[in-house]
Amino acid sequence: MAACLAAACSGCGGAAGAGARPASTRDALAHDNRTLTDRRSPAVTRGQAADNHAPRAATAPGRPARAVPASVPRRPPIVQDLIPFGARRRAEMLAYAIRHYGLHTYRLRHPQVIVIHYTETPDFASTYRIFAPDVPDSELHELPGTCAHFVIDRDGTIHQLVPLSIMCRHTVGLNWTAIGIEHVGFSDAQVLSDRAQMRSSLRLTRWLRCRYGIALSNVIGHNESLTSRFHHERVAALRTQTHDDFVHADMRVYRKRLRALGGCTAAGSG
Ligand SMILES: [Zn+2]
Numbered sequence: 001m002a003a004c005l006a007a008a009c010s011g012c013g014g015a016a017g018a019g020a021r022p023a024s025t026r027d028a029l030a031h032d033n034r035t036l037t038d039r040r041s042p043a044v045t046r047g048q049a050a051d052n053h054a055p056r057a058a059t060a061p062g063r064p065a066r067a068v069p070a071s072v073p074r075r076p077p078i079v080q081d082l083i084p085f086g087a088r089r090r091a092e093m094l095a096y097a098i099r100h101y102g103l104h105t106y107r108l109r110h111p112q113v114i115v116i117h118y119t120e121t122p123d124f125a126s127t128y129r130i131f132a133p134d135v136p137d138s139e140l141h142e143l144p145g146t147c148a149h150f151v152i153d154r155d156g157t158i159h160q161l162v163p164l165s166i167m168c169r170h171t172v173g174l175n176w177t178a179i180g181i182e183h184v185g186f187s188d189a190q191v192l193s194d195r196a197q198m199r200s201s202l203r204l205t206r207w208l209r210c211r212y213g214i215a216l217s218n219v220i221g222h223n224e225s226l227t228s229r230f231h232h233e234r235v236a237a238l239r240t241q242t243h244d245d246f247v248h249a250d251m252r253v254y255r256k257r258l259r260a261l262g263g264c265t266a267a268g269s270g
Contacts, residue, residue: 072211073207073210073264076158076207077158078150078204079157079159081159081160081161083147085147085162085163089144089145090166091106092134093144093166096142096143096167096169097167099234099235100175100233107166107167108164108166108168108176108177111177111212111214112214112230113178113219113220114178114205114214115178115179115222116221116222116245116246117148117170117183117245118182118184118190118246119151119182119183120185121184123153124151124153124184127151127184128151128159128161130146131151133145137169144169147170147180148161148168148170148181148182149164149170149180149181150180150182151182151184152182152197152200152201152204153184154185154194154196155197158204164179171222172238172242173225173226173232173233173238173239173241174228174232176232178230181204181205183197183201184197185197188246188247188250189250192250198257202257203261206261206264209258209264210263213264216255219255219258220246221250222243223245223247223248224248226240
């Protein structure tokens with residue numbers, strides 16, 4: 001996050017003006033409600049069809065979900081510490097989704113990617129205080145405030161900050177389809193060497209990827225965001241924006257451990 005918060009997690013207000021500007025909040029929400037009630041309608045705008053950086057058809061925003069595996073590992077213990085995400089923040093998330101993805105919804109439907117981060121904070125309390133306020137981020141100066149779906153503390157406690165049904169600003173180009181998992185800490189190495197934190201992280205990630213049918217290769221580090229086949233960003237100035245947290249070499253270690261934990265069956269989920 002710090003890489004994500006202080007330094008920048010996502011979005012960008014000023015530059016975002018290029019391209020599709022959302023209508024008023026009321027109009028946007030009305031549009032969103034129509035989208036939510038009409039599943040036959042693709043959630044992609046006309047503007048996106050002309051966007052050279054639109055995702056490939058097979059991975060386009062708004063595509064139907066794949067089948068969820070019949071059996072998934074047991075859900076790890078999760079402490080609910082939801083940050084305020086009321087009507088205003090949802091409207092801002094909707095406006096962000098329109099600007100950056102051409103999607104008329106703030107909802108996270110059928111996530112296809114899990115992004116791993118570290119916070120650059122010393123504890124959960126300070127992390128919560130950064131994510132809870134709905135204020136422009138310090139890097140891109142855009143609303144809504146940045147966040148993550150989960151934060152894993154040094155002692156292994158898994159905190160959920162945002163429901164999985166809502167998009168969260170944690171990774172430019174991927175917020176439309178990615179679950180964000182933050183780890184309290186200051187480096188990839190610190191997190192990877194913390195046994196309690198890693199145990200919880202791997203259990204959570206395994207449960208999530210099995211629940212949503214997410215391939216192991218789509219569990220990525222923030223620093224790998226630009227090479228994800230799901231990366232999509234309408235704002236030209238942000239198409240090469242990423243952060244330093246969880247580089248490829250360290251994610252190879254993470255994915256190897258995740259693979260060793262087992263596949264998507266209930267057996268051995270511990
Ligand atoms: Zn990050």
